[in-house]
Amino acid sequence: MTKRKPLIAGNWKMYKNIPEAVGTAREMVKLLKEPPNAEVMIAPGCVLLNAVMREIEKSCISLGAQDLFWEKEGAYTGAISASMLVSAGCKYVIIGHSERRQYFAETDRNVNLKIRAAIDSGLVPILCVGETEIQRESEETFSILDKQIQMGLKDFSCDELDKLVVAYEPIWAIGTGKTATSRQAQDVHEYLRNALENTFGNSLAKNIRILYGGSVKPENIAELMAMPDVDGALVGGASLNADTFIRIVSF
Numbered sequence: 001m002t003k004r005k006p007l008i009a010g011n012w013k014m015y016k017n018i019p020e021a022v023g024t025a026r027e028m029v030k031l032l033k034e035p036p037n038a039e040v041m042i043a044p045g046c047v048l049l050n051a052v053m054r055e056i057e058k059s060c061i062s063l064g065a066q067d068l069f070w071e072k073e074g075a076y077t078g079a080i081s082a083s084m085l086v087s088a089g090c091k092y093v094i095i096g097h098s099e100r101r102q103y104f105a106e107t108d109r110n111v112n113l114k115i116r117a118a119i120d121s122g123l124v125p126i127l128c129v130g131e132t133e134i135q136r137e138s139e140e141t142f143s144i145l146d147k148q149i150q151m152g153l154k155d156f157s158c159d160e161l162d163k164l165v166v167a168y169e170p171i172w173a174i175g176t177g178k179t180a181t182s183r184q185a186q187d188v189h190e191y192l193r194n195a196l197e198n199t200f201g202n203s204l205a206k207n208i209r210i211l212y213g214g215s216v217k218p219e220n221i222a223e224l225m226a227m228p229d230v231d232g233a234l235v236g237g238a239s240l241n242a243d244t245f246i247r248i249v250s251f
Protein backbone atom coordinates (compact mmCIF):
# COMPACT_ATOMS: atom_id res chain seq x y z
CA MET A 1 0.00 0.00 0.00
CA THR A 2 1.31 3.48 -0.87
CA LYS A 3 2.00 5.39 2.32
CA ARG A 4 0.24 8.73 2.22
CA LYS A 5 2.30 11.87 2.94
CA PRO A 6 1.54 12.66 6.58
CA LEU A 7 0.10 16.02 7.59
CA ILE A 8 0.73 17.55 10.99
CA ALA A 9 -1.59 20.49 11.51
CA GLY A 10 -1.71 22.93 14.43
CA ASN A 11 -5.09 24.35 15.40
CA TRP A 12 -4.42 27.47 17.46
CA LYS A 13 -8.12 27.91 18.30
CA MET A 14 -8.84 31.27 20.02
CA TYR A 15 -5.34 31.77 21.35
CA LYS A 16 -2.71 34.47 20.68
CA ASN A 17 -2.85 38.07 19.50
CA ILE A 18 -0.85 39.39 16.54
CA PRO A 19 2.55 39.90 18.26
CA GLU A 20 2.29 36.53 20.01
CA ALA A 21 1.32 34.75 16.80
CA VAL A 22 4.14 36.38 14.85
CA GLY A 23 6.64 35.39 17.55
CA THR A 24 5.52 31.75 17.60
CA ALA A 25 5.43 31.43 13.81
CA ARG A 26 8.88 33.01 13.51
CA GLU A 27 10.30 30.60 16.07
CA MET A 28 8.73 27.61 14.31
CA VAL A 29 10.37 28.61 11.03
CA LYS A 30 13.72 28.99 12.82
CA LEU A 31 13.44 25.59 14.52
CA LEU A 32 12.32 23.77 11.40
CA LYS A 33 15.71 23.65 9.69
CA GLU A 34 15.22 20.47 7.70
CA PRO A 35 12.01 19.89 5.74
CA PRO A 36 10.29 17.15 7.78
CA ASN A 37 8.76 13.96 6.39
CA ALA A 38 5.34 15.39 7.03
CA GLU A 39 3.55 18.33 5.53
CA VAL A 40 3.10 21.00 8.21
CA MET A 41 0.24 23.45 8.61
CA ILE A 42 -0.77 25.98 11.25
CA ALA A 43 -4.26 27.43 11.58
CA PRO A 44 -4.27 30.69 13.55
CA GLY A 45 -7.38 32.80 14.19
CA CYS A 46 -8.58 34.84 11.20
CA VAL A 47 -7.23 38.19 12.33
CA LEU A 48 -3.78 36.62 12.65
CA LEU A 49 -3.64 34.98 9.21
CA ASN A 50 -1.97 37.79 7.32
CA ALA A 51 0.74 38.44 9.89
CA VAL A 52 1.48 34.72 10.27
CA MET A 53 1.59 34.25 6.51
CA ARG A 54 4.38 36.83 6.25
CA GLU A 55 6.46 34.78 8.70
CA ILE A 56 5.96 31.39 7.08
CA GLU A 57 5.72 32.17 3.38
CA LYS A 58 9.31 31.18 2.59
CA SER A 59 9.19 28.07 4.80
CA CYS A 60 7.62 24.66 4.34
CA ILE A 61 4.78 25.53 6.75
CA SER A 62 1.39 26.06 5.12
CA LEU A 63 -1.39 28.28 6.37
CA GLY A 64 -4.86 27.08 7.33
CA ALA A 65 -8.04 28.66 8.68
CA GLN A 66 -10.29 27.30 11.41
CA ASP A 67 -13.64 27.88 9.70
CA LEU A 68 -15.38 29.71 6.86
CA PHE A 69 -18.90 30.67 5.85
CA TRP A 70 -20.41 28.97 2.81
CA GLU A 71 -21.75 31.99 0.92
CA LYS A 72 -19.44 33.62 -1.61
CA GLU A 73 -20.14 37.14 -0.31
CA GLY A 74 -23.02 39.22 1.03
CA ALA A 75 -24.53 40.85 4.08
CA TYR A 76 -23.32 38.28 6.65
CA THR A 77 -21.84 40.35 9.44
CA GLY A 78 -18.87 38.71 11.09
CA ALA A 79 -18.51 35.92 8.55
CA ILE A 80 -15.37 34.98 6.59
CA SER A 81 -15.58 33.74 3.00
CA ALA A 82 -13.47 31.17 1.19
CA SER A 83 -12.20 33.89 -1.13
CA MET A 84 -10.97 35.95 1.84
CA LEU A 85 -9.04 32.92 3.10
CA VAL A 86 -7.51 32.19 -0.30
CA SER A 87 -6.41 35.82 -0.63
CA ALA A 88 -4.80 35.63 2.84
CA GLY A 89 -2.68 32.70 1.66
CA CYS A 90 -4.61 29.79 3.17
CA LYS A 91 -4.23 26.35 1.65
CA TYR A 92 -6.31 24.45 4.22
CA VAL A 93 -9.50 25.10 6.17
CA ILE A 94 -10.71 23.12 9.18
CA ILE A 95 -14.44 22.38 8.91
CA GLY A 96 -16.89 20.98 11.46
CA HIS A 97 -14.59 21.03 14.47
CA SER A 98 -16.47 19.72 17.52
CA GLU A 99 -16.07 23.13 19.20
CA ARG A 100 -17.87 24.75 16.23
CA ARG A 101 -20.58 22.10 16.48
CA GLN A 102 -20.90 22.57 20.25
CA TYR A 103 -20.62 26.35 20.72
CA PHE A 104 -21.83 27.62 17.34
CA ALA A 105 -24.60 25.08 16.70
CA GLU A 106 -23.00 23.87 13.50
CA THR A 107 -24.88 20.97 11.90
CA ASP A 108 -23.82 18.29 9.41
CA ARG A 109 -25.78 20.22 6.79
CA ASN A 110 -23.73 23.40 7.51
CA VAL A 111 -20.57 21.31 7.33
CA ASN A 112 -21.63 20.01 3.91
CA LEU A 113 -22.16 23.57 2.61
CA LYS A 114 -18.81 24.68 4.01
CA ILE A 115 -16.97 21.80 2.36
CA ARG A 116 -18.63 22.75 -0.92
CA ALA A 117 -17.47 26.38 -0.53
CA ALA A 118 -13.93 25.29 0.33
CA ILE A 119 -13.59 22.90 -2.59
CA ASP A 120 -15.09 25.33 -5.08
CA SER A 121 -12.44 27.88 -4.06
CA GLY A 122 -9.52 25.46 -4.19
CA LEU A 123 -9.06 25.22 -0.41
CA VAL A 124 -8.32 21.80 1.08
CA PRO A 125 -11.01 21.02 3.67
CA ILE A 126 -10.13 19.15 6.86
CA LEU A 127 -13.42 17.55 7.89
CA CYS A 128 -13.54 16.90 11.63
CA VAL A 129 -15.58 14.04 13.04
CA GLY A 130 -15.74 12.46 16.48
CA GLU A 131 -17.91 11.08 19.23
CA THR A 132 -18.54 12.19 22.82
CA GLU A 133 -17.62 10.03 25.80
CA ILE A 134 -21.27 9.08 26.37
CA GLN A 135 -21.65 8.04 22.73
CA ARG A 136 -18.49 5.90 22.99
CA GLU A 137 -19.70 4.25 26.19
CA SER A 138 -23.06 3.45 24.63
CA GLU A 139 -21.29 1.97 21.58
CA GLU A 140 -22.59 4.59 19.21
CA THR A 141 -19.16 5.68 17.95
CA PHE A 142 -19.40 4.12 14.50
CA SER A 143 -22.99 5.18 13.84
CA ILE A 144 -22.17 8.79 14.83
CA LEU A 145 -19.14 8.82 12.57
CA ASP A 146 -21.15 7.31 9.70
CA LYS A 147 -23.70 10.09 9.99
CA GLN A 148 -21.05 12.83 10.14
CA ILE A 149 -19.24 11.43 7.10
CA GLN A 150 -22.32 10.64 5.01
CA MET A 151 -24.05 13.97 5.66
CA GLY A 152 -20.89 16.08 5.56
CA LEU A 153 -19.89 14.61 2.20
CA LYS A 154 -23.36 14.30 0.68
CA ASP A 155 -23.56 14.97 -3.06
CA PHE A 156 -19.83 15.13 -3.68
CA SER A 157 -18.16 13.13 -6.43
CA CYS A 158 -14.93 11.18 -5.82
CA ASP A 159 -13.00 13.57 -8.03
CA GLU A 160 -14.07 16.57 -6.00
CA LEU A 161 -12.87 14.92 -2.80
CA ASP A 162 -9.44 13.87 -4.01
CA LYS A 163 -7.64 16.32 -1.67
CA LEU A 164 -10.04 16.08 1.28
CA VAL A 165 -8.50 15.40 4.68
CA VAL A 166 -10.54 13.79 7.48
CA ALA A 167 -9.65 14.38 11.13
CA TYR A 168 -10.88 11.95 13.76
CA GLU A 169 -11.11 13.86 17.01
CA PRO A 170 -12.82 11.96 19.82
CA ILE A 171 -14.39 14.76 21.87
CA TRP A 172 -13.44 13.07 25.14
CA ALA A 173 -9.76 13.35 24.16
CA ILE A 174 -9.75 17.05 23.20
CA GLY A 175 -7.93 19.23 25.70
CA THR A 176 -8.36 16.62 28.41
CA GLY A 177 -4.91 15.03 28.35
CA LYS A 178 -6.74 11.74 27.69
CA THR A 179 -5.40 10.50 24.36
CA ALA A 180 -7.07 7.64 22.54
CA THR A 181 -4.70 4.68 22.56
CA SER A 182 -3.00 4.05 19.24
CA ARG A 183 -5.17 0.91 18.97
CA GLN A 184 -8.40 2.88 19.50
CA ALA A 185 -7.29 5.45 16.92
CA GLN A 186 -6.32 2.75 14.41
CA ASP A 187 -9.65 0.93 14.83
CA VAL A 188 -11.62 4.09 14.09
CA HIS A 189 -9.37 5.21 11.24
CA GLU A 190 -9.69 1.81 9.62
CA TYR A 191 -13.45 1.98 10.03
CA LEU A 192 -13.54 5.47 8.47
CA ARG A 193 -11.39 4.37 5.54
CA ASN A 194 -13.71 1.43 4.89
CA ALA A 195 -16.76 3.68 5.12
CA LEU A 196 -15.18 6.06 2.60
CA GLU A 197 -14.37 3.12 0.35
CA ASN A 198 -17.97 1.90 0.44
CA THR A 199 -19.27 5.28 -0.63
CA PHE A 200 -16.52 6.70 -2.83
CA GLY A 201 -14.49 3.69 -3.97
CA ASN A 202 -11.10 2.24 -3.29
CA SER A 203 -8.93 4.81 -5.01
CA LEU A 204 -10.24 7.72 -2.94
CA ALA A 205 -10.20 5.70 0.29
CA LYS A 206 -6.62 4.55 -0.07
CA ASN A 207 -5.31 8.06 -0.85
CA ILE A 208 -7.27 10.09 1.67
CA ARG A 209 -5.39 11.28 4.75
CA ILE A 210 -7.04 10.61 8.08
CA LEU A 211 -5.56 12.61 10.95
CA TYR A 212 -5.93 11.90 14.65
CA GLY A 213 -6.64 14.76 17.06
CA GLY A 214 -7.00 14.84 20.84
CA SER A 215 -4.16 15.51 23.31
CA VAL A 216 -1.40 14.78 20.77
CA LYS A 217 2.02 15.60 22.21
CA PRO A 218 5.70 14.85 21.50
CA GLU A 219 5.48 11.81 23.80
CA ASN A 220 2.65 10.03 21.94
CA ILE A 221 3.02 11.10 18.30
CA ALA A 222 5.42 8.32 17.23
CA GLU A 223 3.16 5.58 18.55
CA LEU A 224 0.12 7.06 16.83
CA MET A 225 1.99 7.55 13.55
CA ALA A 226 3.12 3.90 13.61
CA MET A 227 -0.51 2.87 12.97
CA PRO A 228 -1.15 2.05 9.31
CA ASP A 229 -4.26 4.23 8.98
CA VAL A 230 -3.07 7.25 10.98
CA ASP A 231 -1.78 9.76 8.45
CA GLY A 232 -0.99 12.67 10.70
CA ALA A 233 -2.35 14.74 13.54
CA LEU A 234 -4.50 17.76 14.28
CA VAL A 235 -2.82 19.27 17.31
CA GLY A 236 -4.45 21.82 19.61
CA GLY A 237 -2.74 22.84 22.86
CA ALA A 238 0.66 21.40 21.95
CA SER A 239 0.78 23.45 18.72
CA LEU A 240 0.81 26.76 20.61
CA ASN A 241 4.44 26.40 21.63
CA ALA A 242 6.98 26.42 18.79
CA ASP A 243 9.43 23.99 20.35
CA THR A 244 6.73 21.46 21.32
CA PHE A 245 5.04 21.62 17.92
CA ILE A 246 8.29 21.21 16.01
CA ARG A 247 9.11 18.16 18.15
CA ILE A 248 5.74 16.68 17.10
CA VAL A 249 6.34 17.55 13.45
CA SER A 250 9.74 15.82 13.57
CA PHE A 251 8.29 12.66 15.17
Ligand code: 13P
Nearest residue numbers: 011174175214215236237
Ligand atom coordinates in the same frame (compact mmCIF):
# COMPACT_ATOMS: atom_id res chain seq x y z
P1 13P B 1 -5.85 19.24 21.95
O1 13P B 1 -4.61 18.80 21.19
O2 13P B 1 -5.60 20.47 22.78
O3 13P B 1 -6.46 18.11 22.71
O4 13P B 1 -6.92 19.70 20.86
C1 13P B 1 -7.20 18.89 19.77
C2 13P B 1 -7.99 19.63 18.80
O5 13P B 1 -9.14 19.97 19.04
C3 13P B 1 -7.37 19.99 17.51
O6 13P B 1 -8.29 20.48 16.60
